[in-house]
Amino acid sequence: MDELRSVHVQMPPRYEGSLPCVHYTLSPPEGLNNGHMFSSAPSIANGGLLVKKVPNNSLPGVVDTNNKRPMVLSHLPSRPPVDIQFTDLTYSVSEGRKRGFNTILKGVNGKFRSGELTAIMGPSGAGKSTLMNSLAGYKTSHLTGSVRINGKERQLRRFRKMSCYIMQDDQLLPHLTVLEAMNISANLKLGKDTSRAEKKVVVEEILEMLGLAECSNTRTSNLSGGQRKRLSIALELVNNPPVMFFDEPTSGLDSASCFQCLSLLKSLARGGRTIICTIHQPSARLFEMFDHLYILAEGQCIYQGSVQGLVPFLSSLGFVCPGYHNPADYVMEVACGEHGECVYKLVMAVKNIKCNNLDLLPAASPCAGTEVVKSTSGEKVHANGIPAPGPGEPVPTTGGVNCTTSLLDSDESLMLGHSTGFPTSGLLQFYILLKRTFLSTLRDKTLTLMRLLSHAGLGILIGMIYFGIGNDASKVISNSGCIFASVLFLTFNAMMPTILTFPVEMGVFMKEHLNYWYSLKSFYFAKTMADLPLQSLCSIVYVTVVYFMTSQPHDPLRFIMVLNMCVLTSLVAQSLGLLVGAGMSIENGIFFGPASSVPIILFSGFFVNFNALPTYMQWLPYISYVRYGFEGTMVAIYGHGREKLKCSEAYCHFKNPKKFLEEMDMGKAEYWIDAVALVGFFVGIRFITYWVFRMRLHAKR
Structure with missing residues (x-):
């Protein structure tokens, strides 16, 4: 077992003459025998692919020379291959009313x-x-030109269902394990037609293929950069999309992890998928792994074709790449103008089809894999290098293509089996997302434990400061300060954590929603419902401690009324924090959240009575939710016919609680009006936040 094993990637026939076979020589780990195939798992120090035992029909295109069997993800749904053609694609962005538009893409084709x-x-x-x-x-928006899918004009809603976009930053929920994240993806993307056992098989197969099985119980926050990247790919592979987009897939990875990542992408491409990725400046080793290059400069195409054709193309135009130079570095130097202004020259050469363009080669039929020929050894193989089946064996296909039914021409193939909507119902999406949010919240010690401890700790501190003053007529002013401080604390302690933590969830939501996991409505309702228990519990802990330490009236009804008012106030404040977090960045939200609360607090009725305000400002207290929370709590404690207070001094002006409410301009206040107003604020702010979500999604496009 000490000898080296040679494994090569077999090219489909249309690559013959343009791309050589890529050979990798790896040292297999101990204990491996013949019949072991390559899987895109991390290996030891060499940065190659770990050899694993897999079924004979696991992933097409990567062939073991000893076994002559392709590897496919045998349990994934079948998908047809997809070719993307774009013509005269132009994109502009507005630079303001006076400056007009800046054109970023200038009529590119490919x-x-x-x-x-x-x-x-x-x-x-x-x-x-x-x-x-x-x-x-x-x-x-501001996009012109034509994008065609398999020769037909792209229908955006359909295309988004057959593709996935894996962003440069791996947007993952940190408190879920790898297996939990995969199960959630399977439940959302495979739909109700797939049984739980079948989903389990799909998840296990993908984790084994991508080398994540050993860390399946590890939280995503503890994964390495390469593992996070592979998990991001695994989550999207669940429904086997035929088109996958990657934004800088090697960003932040070391050289070995970069090689593993691109090896995985190459294996996925050999499975019949269309793999497109942006990459800034790859090493020579990584550069040679690509099949097709599309190079841009100043919004125009300066080369499209094979990797091997790049250097001859540049040489034909007078740009000779030195033998010791990385072609990827050299073409970047040319594109940046380090060898003279030549972008126009390159663009015209591409338009005149002087580059080694794959479009000039005969396109392979999607069903080319069914053509059986004889190899040099006499064994029957398909034209794409995949061995022909023996008697009684199923015919292998590329990416699950069934050539006998012409899936490429059917709408069903483009719709992936779903004519409208998402793979799962809105109710099931809500249930899955609610469970996921609860699980993440319970495991987040900062969000859960610290919030509970801070409410309990501040409750004890406030209780010690205002200890036993609740029934003393000589200290009603101090007691009103205690009530106002409590409302204020609940307001800020509900708002600020949401502003700080929600942008992280917003990134995950953007990625999953745009990849067609679930709808905005399901996510938003799940988020709203998941917020209620924890925030209510924190408010209950705080109010319970403060209420009894400050000797407020021992009346169960009054306690419940105070509790209800404080919980409603905190939920409204949390909704406002959600609105700020959804509409702004963390930096802007930290400033705007407290700043917007200042006028709300000023018109709460504690610092200035309503009748003392100028006539033109007397409407402002009606838009302060803190006013309703403070007023409702005061009415719950001092209103509803409360008996006279005890007086610890010779004379107490506010021995009658009703007189104190009149002094605070709350003599005619109604508790139920304040409660209804807070419920209205809660519903209204949540509704506005939903539309902010929609606008942000629209702005992304």
């Missing part, structure tokens, strides 16, 4: 085929991400 690993390259600002976002359907 075609990305299934079975190929395509790299979109170019200097910073060349339009790489813009092109990929436009092809993925994330950019639709």
